[in-house]
Amino acid sequence: MTPQFASLSDFLAMGGYAPFVFGAWGLSVAVIIGLIVRVIIHGRYQKARLAALRSEKAESPTP
Template sequence: MQMISDFLAMGGYGGFIWSAYGAVAVILIGLLVISLRELRTTSAEVAALEANSPRRRRNNADNKDATS
């Protein structure tokens, strides 16, 4: 128990060290989560558009993107 609290205290600087690491975790994981969510919503959007567009367009979509 003593060891754990010593570790958490970090020689008296625990507040600074843990908030630094906490901020890093929040920012880097947050960015990852936001990016994943964006990917999911955008793929859903594309899938929805594909579903109600005529067949001809669906086949051409890849080539058209490459040139644009």
């Protein structure tokens, strides 16, 4: 099995395509992190909303 790149600097250069390769990886990681943060924030919002609805229901008189 022969290595694709002769050295670490050749690997990091990616044959001249390094900005595109690492840019794509960076953008992908940024999008995934953004989605995770959005899910966490939305989940907290929904839990707070559910708690408010439950307390509102408990306070309202039942007929």
